[in-house]
Each structure stands twice: as C-alpha cells, then as structure tokens.
Amino acid sequence: MTSQSDGNKDMTRFLPVTAPLPMPDQMIERPRRHGLVAFLLSPVLSWQRPRAARSLFKG
Amino acid sequence: MLALRRTISILFAVFVAAIASRLAMDVFFADGTDWVDFVRIALCAATAAWIAWGASLALGGLFGAPIRTPPRASLSEGGHAARTAILIPVYNEDPRATFSSAAAMAESLQATGHANLFDIAILSDTRDPEIAAEEEEWFLRLHAEVAPPIGVFYRRRTDNSGKKAGNIGDFVRRHGARYPYMLILDADSLMEGETIVEMLRRMEAEPKLGLLQTLPKIVAARSWFARALQFSAGLFSPIFTRGLARMQGKEGPFWGHNAMVRTEAFAESCGLPALTGAPPFGGHILSHDYVEAALLARKGWIVRVDADLEGSFEEGPQNVIDYAKRDRRWCQGNLQHIRLIHGPGLKGWNRFTFVQGVMAYVSSPLWMAFIAASIVAPLFAPPPEYFPSPYLPAIFPRAETALAVTLLVGVGGLLIGPKLLIALRSGITGEARRFGGFIAVFASTLAEIIWSSILAPITLMYQSRSVMQILFGMDGGWPSSDREGQTIGYGEAFKASWWIVLTGIVMLSGAFILAPALFWWLTPIAVPQMLSPFLIAASSSPASGRIAARCGLLLTPEERERPAVMRLRDAVLSRWRMPRVNEGDEREDVAEVPQTGKAEPAYSAVQG
Numbered sequence: 001m002t003s004q005s006d007g008n009k010d011m012t013r014f015l016p017v018t019a020p021l022p023m024p025d026q027m028i029e030r031p032r033r034h035g036l037v038a039f040l041l042s043p044v045l046s047w048q049r050p051r052a053a054r055s056l057f058k059g
Numbered sequence: 060m061l062a063l064r065r066t067i068s069i070l071f072a073v074f075v076a077a078i079a080s081r082l083a084m085d086v087f088f089a090d091g092t093d094w095v096d097f098v099r100i101a102l103c104a105a106t107a108a109w110i111a112w113g114a115s116l117a118l119g120g121l122f123g124a125p126i127r128t129p130p131r132a133s134l135s136e137g138g139h140a141a142r143t144a145i146l147i148p149v150y151n152e153d154p155r156a157t158f159s160s161a162a163a164m165a166e167s168l169q170a171t172g173h174a175n176l177f178d179i180a181i182l183s184d185t186r187d188p189e190i191a192a193e194e195e196e197w198f199l200r201l202h203a204e205v206a207p208p209i210g211v212f213y214r215r216r217t218d219n220s221g222k223k224a225g226n227i228g229d230f231v232r233r234h235g236a237r238y239p240y241m242l243i244l245d246a247d248s249l250m251e252g253e254t255i256v257e258m259l260r261r262m263e264a265e266p267k268l269g270l271l272q273t274l275p276k277i278v279a280a281r282s283w284f285a286r287a288l289q290f291s292a293g294l295f296s297p298i299f300t301r302g303l304a305r306m307q308g309k310e311g312p313f314w315g316h317n318a319m320v321r322t323e324a325f326a327e328s329c330g331l332p333a334l335t336g337a338p339p340f341g342g343h344i345l346s347h348d349y350v351e352a353a354l355l356a357r358k359g360w361i362v363r364v365d366a367d368l369e370g371s372f373e374e375g376p377q378n379v380i381d382y383a384k385r386d387r388r389w390c391q392g393n394l395q396h397i398r399l400i401h402g403p404g405l406k407g408w409n410r411f412t413f414v415q416g417v418m419a420y421v422s423s424p425l426w427m428a429f430i431a432a433s434i435v436a437p438l439f440a441p442p443p444e445y446f447p448s449p450y451l452p453a454i455f456p457r458a459e460t461a462l463a464v465t466l467l468v469g470v471g472g473l474l475i476g477p478k479l480l481i482a483l484r485s486g487i488t489g490e491a492r493r494f495g496g497f498i499a500v501f502a503s504t505l506a507e508i509i510w511s512s513i514l515a516p517i518t519l520m521y522q523s524r525s526v527m528q529i530l531f532g533m534d535g536g537w538p539s540s541d542r543e544g545q546t547i548g549y550g551e552a553f554k555a556s557w558w559i560v561l562t563g564i565v566m567l568s569g570a571f572i573l574a575p576a577l578f579w580w581l582t583p584i585a586v587p588q589m590l591s592p593f594l595i596a597a598s599s600s601p602a603s604g605r606i607a608a609r610c611g612l613l614l615t616p617e618e619r620e621r622p623a624v625m626r627l628r629d630a631v632l633s634r635w636r637m638p639r640v641n642e643g644d645e646r647e648d649v650a651e652v653p654q655t656g657k658a659e660p661a662y663s664a665v666q667g
Contacts, residue, residue: 016144016178016212021235021322023228025332026354028344028402 061308064123065408068115068306075111075473076104082466093439095432102429103466109422110473112415117295117477120302121484129365132263134173134256141259143177143319144238148226150184150219152246154197157181159635160249161211162204163628167252175208176259178238182226183215191215200635223315224331224347235322245316248275251370251624258319258368269324269360270352273371274300275317278617278625282546283603285377287510290503290613292375294494298481300366310408311362313355315348317371321360325351328358334398338534339391346392349416350399353409370622378547378599379514380555383521387535390420390525423522430584433577434569463580475508493616503613516584517591520559545599552596563588 083103087096134141145164149157161179168174181198185191198213205211221228227243235241240262242255250273258271274297280289304311329351334341344350352362376382393416399405400413482504484490486497494500528535547555563585570577570585587594597603607613617625 015214016180016210016234016237019234019237021231021326023231023235023326023330025330026328028332028350028354029334029398030401030403 061306064119064306068112068119071115072108072111075469076108079107079466079469080104082462082469086463086466087436090437090440093436095436095439099429099432099436102425102432106422106425106429107470107473109418110470113299114473114477116299116302116306117481118302119305120298120300121477121480123302123305126301126304126367128367129261129363130264131257131260134176134260134263140239141176141263142238143240143242143255143259144230144234144322145177145179145242145244145255146182146227146230147179147244147246147248148182148184148223149194149246150223151187151190152185154190154194155632155635157246158194158197158201159628159631160247162201162631163624164250164252164255165205165209165211166627166631167250167624168209168255169206169252171252171256173256173259177255178210178212179205180212180214180230180234182230183213184219184222184226185215186219204631204634220343221331221333222343222345222347224329224344224351228330231322231326235326238322240319241322241325242319243316245373247374248317249278249372249624249628250317251622254368254370255319261365262319262321265361267359267361268321268363269328269355269358270311270313270318270320270362272311272313272318272362272364273368274364274366275314275371275373276615276617277375278372278615279374280377281601281604282377282599283510283607283613284379284382284514284598285375286604286607286613287507288375288382289615290494291507291511293615293617294485294500294504295478295481297366298477298484300364304364304366307364307408309361309363310356310406310412311352311364312412313348313352313362315346317373324355324358324360328354328360334395339529339532340395340398342534344392345388345395346416349393349396349412353399353402353405353412356406356409357404370624372617372622372625378545379517379521379595380547380552380599381545383518383525383555386420386518386522387525387528390522391529391535393417393420394526394529420522420526423519424526426519427523430566430581434566434574434581437574478504478508493619495611495614495619499611499614502611506607506612512583513587513594516563516587517556517559517594520562520588524558546601547596547599549592549596552599553592556591556595559588559591563591 080100080103083100084096087099145161147157147161158181161181165174165177165179168177181194181201183191183194185194194213194215198211202211216226216229219225227241231241240259242250242258244250254273258273262268262271277285277289277292280286331344331347331350331354333343336342355362376385393413396413396416400410402410482491482500485494485500491497491500494503525535553560566581566588567578567585570581608618621629
C-alpha cells in the first residue's frame with residue numbers, strides 16, 4: 001500500500017506500485033472501401049458527417 | 060454439438076418467420092394484393108424471427124442437459140500468482156454508495172481466508188469537482204474501513220479519453236503487470252467474497268480462460284417498475300443465460316462488469332482504438348464490452364458466462380425514464396457495432412452477436428413500421444372485385460380474423476410461453492420456495508407478463524426514437540447513470556412522454572378513419588401509450604413498490620433473505636452515517652502511512 005499527499009496534508013490520491021503492461025490498440029475495422037457492410041451502408045454512414053461539417057456545405 | 064445447437068436455434072427462428080409470413084399472407088391478401096402487403100409481410104417475418112430467437116434461448120435453458128460445474132483450482136497451489144485487482148470505475152456517481160460496497164466486499168473477502176490476493180482500485184473519471192471532492196473524502200473512510208492485507212487505491216483521470224474502456228485500459232497500461240487477474244465491476248456492483256474467490260479458482264484451473272462473466276442479480280429495487288425488473292432478472296434471466304451459455308461455446312458474452320479477466324489476455328487483445336469518423340457511428344466505442352469479448356475470442360481466449368455463480372449483484376434503474384436514458388446509450392453502442400460486423404478476424408458467432416445487439420433495438424422501429432403500414436394498407440388496397448366471373452354470384456372479400464388471431468396468439472405465445480414455463484419449472488424443481496412459494500411465483504409471473512405487456516408499447520417508442528436519433532446523426536454523449544433513482548412526478552412524466560401520448564392518439568384515430576377493422580386490435584398498444592405519463596409516474600414511486608411487496612408480488616430470494624454481503628454493506632453504511640470521532644486525527648493517520656517511494660507520479664485533475 002502506498003500513498004501520497006500534497007504539501008497541505010490533503011490526500012489527493014493513492015496509487016499502487018507502477019507495473020506497466022503494454023496494451024496495443026487492436027485493428028477492429030477493415031480499411032474503408034473494403035468492408036462489405038460499410039459499402040452497403042455508405043449512403044447512411046456518409047450522411048452521418050458531424051453537423052458542423054454539414055453546415056460547411058450549406059455555406 | 061455446438062454447431063448443431065446453433066443451427067437448430069437459427070432454423071427454429073427461420074421456421075417461425077416462415078410460418079408467420081404464410082399466415083400473414085393469408086390475412087393481408089384477403090382484401091387484395093398490393094405492395095404495402097409485401098412490406099408488412101417482410102416486417103412481420105423479421106420481428107417474428109427475432110421473438111423466436113429469444114424463445115429458443117429460453118427453451119435451450121429449460122430443456123438442455125445440465126451444465127457441468129467447470130474445473131476449479133486450489134488457490135493455495137496458485138498462491139500469489141493469482142493476485143487480483145478489483146476495479147471499480149466511477150463517473151459522477153454517489154461515492155458513499157459505491158465506496159460502502161467496496162468496503163463490504165473487502166470484509167466479505169477477509170472471511171474467505173484469501174484476502175491477501177486482492178487489492179481494490181477506485182478508478183475515477185468524475186468531472187464534477189464537487190463529486191470529486193466527495194470521492195476523496197469518502198475514500199478516507201473506505202481506507203480506514205478496509206483492513207490489510209487488502210490494499211485500497213484511488214485515482215482520478217484528468218481526461219476521460221476512451222470513456223470507461225479507456226479508464227480500465229489506463230489502469231492496465233500503468234499497473235497491469237502487477238495483477239494476473241482483474242475483477243471489473245460497475246459503481247453499483249456488489250459481489251460476495253466467496254463468489255470472487257470461486258471465480259479465481261475457475262480462472263486458475265483453465266489457463267485459456269480469458270474472461271469469466273457472472274450473471275448479476277438486480278437488487279435494491281424500490282419502485283414497482285424496478286421490482287418487476289428485479290423479479291424478471293431473478294427468475295427468468297438465469298434460464299435465458301443458461302440457454303445462451305449452451306449456445307455460445309467459447310465465444311461468450313462480456314456485459315462490462317461483474318466479470319473477471321486475465322490481465323495478460325485483456326492487455327494483448329482489448330486495446331480499443333476509436334472508430335474512424337464522428338459519433339454516433341464513429342468515435343469511442345460505447346458498448347465496449349461486446350467488442351472486448353469478440354477481440355478476446357479472436358486471439359483464441361475463452362470467454363465464458365457461468366450461470367451457476369451466485370452472489371453477484373447490481374442495481375437497476377428505478378423508473379422508466381432512467382431506463383430509457385440507459386437504453387439510449389446502449390442503443391447507440393449497439394448500432395455502432397454495425398461498423399464491426401465485418402471486422403477482421405472475428406469469430407462468426409461474435410459477428411452474429413453484434414447482429415443480435417443491433418436487432419435488439421432495430422426491432423422496435425420495425426414493429427412501429429409494421430403498425431403504420433397496417434393502418435395505411437387499406438389506402439393502397441385494390442378495389443374489391445365482387446364478380447370475378449360473370450357466371451358466378453357475387454363474392455365478398457372476407458376478413459381472415461381467425462388466421463390473424465392465430466398469428467397473434469403464436470407471437471404472444473413465443474413471448475409469454477417461456478416465462479410461464481420457467482415459472483412452472485421453478486415449482487417442479489423447488490426453486491420457487493426461494494421466491495416465496497409456487498403460488499407467489501405464478502402470481503408474480505402473471506403480474507410481470509401483464510406489466511411488461513403494458514409497458515412494451517412505451518419502451519417501443521423510446522427505442523424507436525433512439526434508433527431514429529442515431530440514424531439522424533445525434534450523439535447521446537456519455538451521461539452519468541442516475542442509480543439513486545427518483546420518483547417521477549406527473550408533470551415530469553408528461554414532459555418526457557407527451558409525444559408517446561400523441562402517437563397513441565394518432566394511431567387510434569388513423570385506424571378509426573383508415574382501417575376501422577384494426578381499431579380494436581390496436582387498443583392494447585395505443586391505450587398504454589395514451590396513459591404513459593400516468594404509468595411512468597405511478598410505477599416510479601416507492602409506494603408502488605410497497606404495494607407489490609404487501610401483496611406478496613415480485614418477491615426475490617435476495618429480499619426474503621438478505622445476502623451476507625448486503626448485510627455487511629448495511630453495517631458499513633450505518634457506521635458511516637455516524638459522525639467520525641477524531642476526524643482530524645484520522646486524516647493525520649492517512650497522511651502518515653509510510654511511503655514506499657515506489658508510488659507512481661500523480662496524475663489527477665489537480666495536476667493534469
């Protein structure tokens with residue numbers, strides 16, 4: 001058990017000993033244009049642009 | 060065998076869809092054939108298949124061979140190799156409620172004789188400064204409460220990247236190598252120490268087991284709405300889960316909490332990047348648990364749900380509004396999975412699980428579309444031909460009422476039948492005694508069926524709205540859960556459901572004008588919708604829950620005999636309600652805990 005406190009004696013956090021473990025990001029989607037579902041849904045998904053981006057097109 | 064079970068279940072759903080389509084053809088073509096009829100038949104087939112799939116899970120749970128108890132290892136042999144971090148992610152939750160659960164679980168673990176294997180880490184993503192301050196204050200209480208050898212840790216992130224999945228991932232990246240196992244909980248989770256140790260034994264016995272999920276029972280229900288949910292989860296869910304367990308093989312589910320993971324497996328498999336594009340379909344993955352289960356299976360790890368594990372609890376929403384808010388979040392998360400169905404290397408069953416998750420929400424707008432198509436269908440029907448042959452007398456189109464009733468009874472039977480069978484089974488096996496006896500179980504099952512039938516048209520509307528919002532690009536964000544729940548006033552209920560009332564009125568008016576034959580058929584849907592403010596408000600009050608309890612309805616084993624860990628939590632809360640003696644001294648004590656010098660540099664909202 002380890003603890004830390006700041007200069008004012010107020011406990012700010014307790015943390016266990018550091019023991020890093022790599023957790024690489026996984027590949028979860030196929031590159032665009034290659035996915036069948038993405039292709040089929042492209043009319044819907046392309047319509048899902050953020051509102052801000054859509055407003056750009058409206059000028 | 061597994062492939063056979065899956066094939067039979069899928070064929071059952073297809074068979075039911077085919078029967079429903081055949082009956083629907085006879086009913087809908089009675090007044091002539093038009094294109095709307097084909098739309099209705101397709102919608103009828105899709106929704107019937109979905110209902111049949113749910114029924115097949117229940118039937119699999121009811122009638123399959125008993126599931127053997129999995130192998131267990133002796134922990135004395137495993138020793139410290141089985142060190143486990145109990146992770147409790149919090150996000151603007153009530154810290155007293157969450158931390159008291161942590162204290163109770165620690166006490167429960169002490170009694171197992173294996174407390175030396177566990178540490179508890181509160182992983183805060185809280186953004187509200189007031190709640191963050193309360194968390195630190197209540198953590199002092201927790202720290203004082205939990206005796207060694209269980210260590211208790213707390214940290215708060217400055218940025219909430221990755222949301223809950225990012226919060227867990229952050230712990231794994233910084234501290235994961237210290238703990239071969241992690242028990243992932245929710246802020247409202249509560250587990251018996253014996254259950255946690257039993258999970259550890261099962262993890263130790265099967266080196267390829269990457270994740271072990273329990274079926275949490277819903278507890279602490281106060282309102283009628285919550286008690287119905289609690290009863291349903293207590294009596295019906297274990298059977299459905301057993302059916303699911305028989306069907307899933309090694310590609311089981313992860314429901315995000317009350318599950319133990321092998322840290323090494325989780326770290327190498329479950330690093331989740333954000334999806335390309337903007338929310339709601341892109342960005343951080345909201346329903347990360349399903350994806351993590353799929354990624355573990357992709358790397359060859361076993362993901363399993365053990366329905367026999369008791370002593371795992373969670374709290375549910377207390378009213379319809381909170382339930383709908385949670386559903387909105389889950390709906391967006393599940394629809395996001397459309398992007399992953401075609402993900403690289405995933406197992407077929409996991410892809411199918413994504414489809415099931417999508418269907419769980421898309422089926423609601425499909426039902427609405429079916430109803431709407433049925434109302435407007437007469438507008439598209441060809442004019443009746445009374446004299447198809449000049450040599451025959453006039454032939455009048457006839458309504459196929461008997462077939463329509465058959466279709467309705469069939470669909471209703473698939474929804475209600477499994478629940479009645481589960482109630483019957485509880486009487487035969489003696490399990491009903493835990494729920495107050497067979498009469499109580501049977502009466503409660505009938506009450507639950509009636510209530511869920513009344514509520515279904517309302518939740519149907521909320522789910523349909525969620526799906527439409529997401530399709531129109533509206534991101535629901537990451538609202539915190541209101542686990543305390545509130546009594547909903549009539550004004551508030553009307554504000555949240557006026558559009559459902561309007562839909563009910565429009566539906567009945569439309570049927571009256573366009574399709575009078577449908578009028579009475581639609582009343583079981585439209586009338587609850589028109590009464591939705593009343594139903595939402597009335598079912599949210601603790602008084603409504605007390606009425607059910609007084610009538611002996613919707614009782615659960617956990618209410619009849621409070622589990623040990625819940626009694627421990629009650630005791631902790633009663634201690635915490637009392638003012639602390641020498642509060643200043645206690646703070647000093649905490650500050651004086653010897654520092655090892657190995658503590659990680661701080662990261663919190665204070666320092667960024």
